[in-house]
Amino acid sequence: MQHYKDWICRWIDEGSPVGNLARRISADDEFPLGGHKAALLARIKAIEASEGEILAFKYTWKMYEDDAFKKPSESTLEKKLVLEVEKRGGICWKFTSPGTTGVPDRVVMAPWGRVAFVEMKAPGKKLRALQRKRADQILDLGVPFYCLSSNQDILSFLQEMFDSEI
Template sequence: MAEERQIEIALQRQAKKRGGRAVKFTSPGLDGVPDRLVLMPGGRCAFVELKAPGKKLRPLQEKRRTQLEALGFPVYCIDRTEMIGGVLDEIQST
């Protein structure tokens, strides 16, 4: 869990450095939603689920990912700090 928290902190910092925010996302009554909503300049946004290294999405999280993507929202799963820059690049370029 500590490793996941480190990734979460790194995501928040890197998004802020780029002029954006990675805000905690909770949805009472709807389990399995991604951990963070990443908001970037220019109206760019995406959902991000954070996992400890090597961990995968649970079945309910996969279902929520599919539902959000069907609505047109990008959803990412990050399990290593090295992934953050690439994900933020993608969010900013969409």
């Protein structure tokens, strides 16, 4: 099982409350590796985290729990992606292309004209050869392609696609 400290450090280079929280936790030698939400939150408050960092912890905790303990299914992750994209004012359409197999699951459109193709996978699953070929075709045209297989991946995608702090 991955500890929250390791999980959150994926965003250590982000210029957002999540990134600030990751840096603060990473630098704290006494931050508990295990423990419940209340114990970790108490430590975050003890190291004088900002309100934004505390909110970032509360927001990311549920995603961490799902990734670390529940191993969400592909369909659960896909529903989460749709919900989070729509909450941010974007569109997340199911993508099918009759006659062409291996296309990504979703096309995501964000304000400011941003568009990306997204393939959802269950945790630990990889792209099949044909899916990899389609991903390469999309990327060769300069269009963003993402393969998401965890709540952590979804959060990173949302931050990049929507320039959102959390």
